[in-house]
Amino acid sequence: MKPEPLSETFVQEESYQTESTSKDRRTSSDSEHNFTDDEQTSDIEFDLDPRFLNTKYECLRPTPLKPKYNQSLVELLEVIEHSRELNGEERNALSYRHAIAALKAYPHNIKSYAEARKIIGVGPKIGNHIKEFLTTDTIPEAEEILASEKYQTLDIFSRVYGVGYKTALKWYRKGYKSIRECMRDPYLTHIQRLGLELFNDFQKKMSRQDIQELLGILDTIIKSIYSDCIITPVGGYRRGKEFNGDLDVVVSHPQEEIANNLLKDIVEKLMDTGHLKHKLFYARNKKDTSSELLSSHRNVMDKLDKCFCAFIQPSTQICRQVDLIIAPYSQYSTAVLGWTGSKQFERSLRNYAKKERNMTLTSHGLFLNVIPKRQVHVTSEREIFNILGIPWVEPEMRNC
DNA sequence: ACCCACTACA
DNA sequence: TGTA
DNA sequence: GGGT
Ligand SMILES: O=c1ccn([C@H]2C[C@H](O)[C@@H](COP(=O)(O)OP(=O)(O)OP(=O)(O)O)O2)c(=O)[nH]1
Ligand SMILES: [Mg+2]
Ligand SMILES: [Mg+2]
Numbered sequence: 001m002k003p004e005p006l007s008e009t010f011v012q013e014e015s016y017q018t019e020s021t022s023k024d025r026r027t028s029s030d031s032e033h034n035f036t037d038d039e040q041t042s043d044i045e046f047d048l049d050p051r052f053l054n055t056k057y058e059c060l061r062p063t064p065l066k067p068k069y070n071q072s073l074v075e076l077l078e079v080i081e082h083s084r085e086l087n088g089e090e091r092n093a094l095s096y097r098h099a100i101a102a103l104k105a106y107p108h109n110i111k112s113y114a115e116a117r118k119i120i121g122v123g124p125k126i127g128n129h130i131k132e133f134l135t136t137d138t139i140p141e142a143e144e145i146l147a148s149e150k151y152q153t154l155d156i157f158s159r160v161y162g163v164g165y166k167t168a169l170k171w172y173r174k175g176y177k178s179i180r181e182c183m184r185d186p187y188l189t190h191i192q193r194l195g196l197e198l199f200n201d202f203q204k205k206m207s208r209q210d211i212q213e214l215l216g217i218l219d220t221i222i223k224s225i226y227s228d229c230i231i232t233p234v235g236g237y238r239r240g241k242e243f244n245g246d247l248d249v250v251v252s253h254p255q256e257e258i259a260n261n262l263l264k265d266i267v268e269k270l271m272d273t274g275h276l277k278h279k280l281f282y283a284r285n286k287k288d289t290s291s292e293l294l295s296s297h298r299n300v301m302d303k304l305d306k307c308f309c310a311f312i313q314p315s316t317q318i319c320r321q322v323d324l325i326i327a328p329y330s331q332y333s334t335a336v337l338g339w340t341g342s343k344q345f346e347r348s349l350r351n352y353a354k355k356e357r358n359m360t361l362t363s364h365g366l367f368l369n370v371i372p373k374r375q376v377h378v379t380s381e382r383e384i385f386n387i388l389g390i391p392w393v394e395p396e397m398r399n400c
Numbered sequence: 401a402c403c404c405a406c407t408a409c410a
Numbered sequence: 411t412g413t414a
Numbered sequence: 415g416g417g418t
Contacts, residue, residue, distance in 0.1 A: 095415035123416045350405040
């Protein structure tokens with residue numbers, strides 16, 4: 001659901017060739033992690049802890065999985081954020097996410113409204129929630145949301161694979177109260193029916209040990225096809241999450257020809273061996289062999305093959321969601337970066353690339369936005385951070 | 401007043 | 411358009 | 415809902 005920016009036709013002087021062109025400043029010698037505040041409006045607020053980089057770009061600072069401080073405040077704000085998502089208020093939800101990410105990275109418990117308001121991303125509304133939290137130890141709006149039957153129902157329905165807020169709302173308006181009732185709906189799509197059937201299994205989170213079991217199977221099967229495949233677990237598992245909703249894996253192969261048909265080969269073998277029960281989503285992006293014939297401009301790079309599938313875990317017989325992503329070797333590092341997340345980390349990184357470096361970052365590559373858009377070839381995650389001129393962030397610290 | 405990530409399937 |  |  002993107003309007004597709006199309007060609008920006010104008011502007012664009014070369015940018016890239018980083019060094020500090022942009023504004024956020026970091027104290028010169030960065031032996032450890034000495035972050036300082038950020039520009040603008042500043043002057044006045046030099047008093048935030050210098051270990052906290054006060055920026056609107058979450059990708060510039062480390063964010064742990066579990067915050068050391070402000071944990072219950074964060075949980076309450078996440079309730080409001082989710083409620084906004086269920087109401088289709090994306091931008092509003094994004095604002096809550098900015099504030100939440102900042103609080104997760106902040107090195108103290110917030111002690112006052114004034115302190116909270118110094119944080120970029122905390123404006124008057126969220127500031128007031130925090131003020132209430134400081135005196136009552138809760139946020140009234142979050143409590144109301146949690147108590148509301150509508151929220152509880154929409155929350156459950158929207159967890160079904162193939163069901164977003166629109167469908168959840170339709171079902172709620174039809175008076176459905178349970179997953180069982182939804183299954184009788186006459187307008188289910190194929191995917192929604194599957195999602196409802198697999199609902200109980202998909203709700204069960206996977207421990208790291210469960211994930212390792214699945215990775216072992218994938219490793220054996222994939223390497224039995226091509227022994228020099230590279231298999232990289234990404235997603236929440238790579239960020240250190242203890243309990244994961246699914247397993248995301250990027251697979252690549254040094255020979256592009258082989259990578260080209262890898263997904264089909266893997267999926268067929270997983271089907272034959274009985275591991276793979278359902279394909280929920282299958283994207284086969286054939287290589288572009290005819291680029292010269294196409295409309296003058298040299299767009300059309302090949303996209304990543306993907307298969308989101310339901311996979312039987314042998315030890316428990318539980319159906320697990322596994323997302324397989326096949327990347328040509330040339331796109332391996334951007335794919336790993338893009339699929340490691342978190343979602344907010346990716347959004348901030350891409351926003352930073354565009355706004356501060358005049359570049360476009362996707363899971364398929366890094367591009368310089370000059371008139372004919374030029375690909376900047378990269379071979380590692382670190383190289384991407386370097387080119388963007390931002391400090392390396394460990395996967396475990398990308399939990400914005 | 402404008403921006404807020406980006407791309408693909410069903 | 412809805413969902414991932 | 416917040417930053418620019
Ligand atoms: O809208 C999205 C959704 C996902 N991703 C990337 C980042 C994310 O980390 C990764 C895997 O997505 P998934 O939905 O599996 O999230 P997760 O971070 O792995 O968490 P979970 O434990 O729920 O699987 O894909 C995005 O960039 N944008
Ligand atoms: Mg995941
Ligand atoms: Mg996933």
